[in-house]
Amino acid sequence: MRPMFDACSPSDGGTGLQRARGRVAVSLAGARLGQLAQSGCGRLMMPRTRGGPPLAVVLNTAGGLTSGDRFSVEAVLSEGARLSLSTQAAERIYRSIGGAATVENRLTIGRGCTLWWLPQETILFERGALRRRLEVDMAEDARFLGLEMLVLGRRAMGETVTAAHLADHWRIRRGGRLVQAEALRLEGDVTSLARAPALLDGARALGVMSCLAPGIEARLPQVRRVLAREDLRAAASGWEGRLVVRMLAPDLGPLKALAARLVGVLGAQLPPVWQI
Amino acid sequence: MATATEAAIDGATLLTLTRWLSPAFPTGAFAWSHGLEAEVAAGRVRDGAGLSDWLAGVLAHGAGRNDAILIACAWRAARSGDAAALGELAELAAALAPGAERETEARAQGAAFARTLAAAGEIELAPCPLPVAVGAAAGRAGLPLGPTLLLHLQNFTANLVTIGVRHIPLGQSEGQAILAALAPLMESVADSARKATADDIGGCAIASDIASLEHETLPTRIFRS
Numbered sequence: 001m002r003p004m005f006d007a008c009s010p011s012d013g014g015t016g017l018q019r020a021r022g023r024v025a026v027s028l029a030g031a032r033l034g035q036l037a038q039s040g041c042g043r044l045m046m047p048r049t050r051g052g053p054p055l056a057v058v059l060n061t062a063g064g065l066t067s068g069d070r071f072s073v074e075a076v077l078s079e080g081a082r083l084s085l086s087t088q089a090a091e092r093i094y095r096s097i098g099g100a101a102t103v104e105n106r107l108t109i110g111r112g113c114t115l116w117w118l119p120q121e122t123i124l125f126e127r128g129a130l131r132r133r134l135e136v137d138m139a140e141d142a143r144f145l146g147l148e149m150l151v152l153g154r155r156a157m158g159e160t161v162t163a164a165h166l167a168d169h170w171r172i173r174r175g176g177r178l179v180q181a182e183a184l185r186l187e188g189d190v191t192s193l194a195r196a197p198a199l200l201d202g203a204r205a206l207g208v209m210s211c212l213a214p215g216i217e218a219r220l221p222q223v224r225r226v227l228a229r230e231d232l233r234a235a236a237s238g239w240e241g242r243l244v245v246r247m248l249a250p251d252l253g254p255l256k257a258l259a260a261r262l263v264g265v266l267g268a269q270l271p272p273v274w275q276i
Numbered sequence: 277m278a279t280a281t282e283a284a285i286d287g288a289t290l291l292t293l294t295r296w297l298s299p300a301f302p303t304g305a306f307a308w309s310h311g312l313e314a315e316v317a318a319g320r321v322r323d324g325a326g327l328s329d330w331l332a333g334v335l336a337h338g339a340g341r342n343d344a345i346l347i348a349c350a351w352r353a354a355r356s357g358d359a360a361a362l363g364e365l366a367e368l369a370a371a372l373a374p375g376a377e378r379e380t381e382a383r384a385q386g387a388a389f390a391r392t393l394a395a396a397g398e399i400e401l402a403p404c405p406l407p408v409a410v411g412a413a414a415g416r417a418g419l420p421l422g423p424t425l426l427l428h429l430q431n432f433t434a435n436l437v438t439i440g441v442r443h444i445p446l447g448q449s450e451g452q453a454i455l456a457a458l459a460p461l462m463e464s465v466a467d468s469a470r471k472a473t474a475d476d477i478g479g480c481a482i483a484s485d486i487a488s489l490e491h492e493t494l495p496t497r498i499f500r501s
Contacts, residue, residue, distance in 0.1 A: 172371075193480055197321070199480050234486065235375075244375060248483060248486060
């Protein structure tokens with residue numbers, strides 16, 4: 001294990017790879033801030049906000065992730081705490097020269113607590129490789145709103161992605177029982193996956209939003225009214241205290257704009273750091 | 277490759293597997309379109325080539341591959357008598373559903389599969405989604421994994437081809453040609469699933485997932501998913 005203080009400085013660690021390490025951890029008990037830890041290229045800022053829950057903004061000072069990099073975010077909420085977690089900027093997954101970047105995020109949401117997990121988009125660049133996992137452990141009566149937006153290169157920059165390795169997993173446990181598993185796997189010839197009608201159907205941006213809260217499925221008609229006004233392909237389902245929206249878009253802009261509207265419909269507020 | 281499978285399988289095994297994994301086995305598969313009804317209604321799947329592309333995506337990057345891995349994991353858990361692992365797989369199989377209808381599709385068919393096996397005096401299974409039920413039953417009965425995977429994938433695909441043939445519509449022989457042409461893909465999906473673990477589960481059949489959510493609001497619905 002290399003010391004944390006040089007975790008962001010280029011070093012080959014004997015493998016020929018430059019590696020960055022970053023970790024942030026925050027805990028809230030009611031309105032009281034417990035732990036706030038940051039190390040390596042991880043930073044956590046808690047800017048003052050007016051109204052709504054406290055906001056914590058994650059920053060990766062390495063500016064992106066590539067082969068062998070590791071990053072993690074942990075949050076623990078108890079005693080009815082509320083927290084909105086977001087990121088300062090898009091997460092960039094740069095070309096891999098061997099091996100994937102690893103991101104492990106873990107959220108524990110205690111009884112009566114509310115957590116909004118609203119990171120900005122992930123940009124997957126040509127030959128990017130990422131293994132990412134989000135573990136959510138929530139109490140039966142806790143509230144969780146989660147979002148993931150992925151875009152394959154930036155269209156405005158003329159970037160295309162023909163090959164990549166992405167394994168992006170969510171495991172959401174409520175009351176100890178696994179209730180939602182997301183398993184996105186983009187491997188190999190991304191050009192044909194992006195074109196295929198049952199897969200990305202020509203889209204370059206994709207997103208999933210999931211809200212788990214007692215009775216949240218009652219918001220389904222409102223969510224569907226928002227989706228009906230959209231040109232992009234998105235649909236929702238709601239059942240057993242869950243509401244899920246899945247989205248495919250020609251580019252990031254319309255996807256992010258839709259996600260922003262849905263955040264409001266689901267009773268949350270958009271983090272002010274979001275660039276739309 | 278086909279010869280090796282043939283040599284390894286005896287008559288009783290072949291009859292049991294083809295009976296369990298046939299459209300005539302009462303799982304109610306005919307009621308579930310896996311989102312295909314919504315794709316046909318929207319005009320996105322409107323001919324044989326479109327159906328074939330759509331099925332290939334679902335097989336290689338959607339429920340085809342994921343269910344095959346779940347079957348393989350459930351088969352191994354049943355072989356080693358690991359009831360806890362089967363319980364976890366059942367939870368995972370349901371949690372992977374993209375929406376309400378696909379969860380019910382997997383649970384209802386799994387329940388019907390288990391009910392039929394119990395009522396026929398063959399095997400008693402705890403209620404679980406279809407792929408876990410199929411893997412667990414085949415493992416408990418000592419049936420070989422490879423043919424179980426192949427026949428499950430063909431059964432799943434054939435049900436969707438039948439729905440396509442009736443509702444696009446297509447000719448019966450065109451449907452069979454589509455199914456025959458997908459055989460090599462089913463073989464490769466089955467082959468890679470044999471040794472896969474639950475960590476290998478994943479896909480990108482997002483448009484078909486969205487179709488299953490769109491299905492919930494179709495004005496006219498013949499199928500339950």
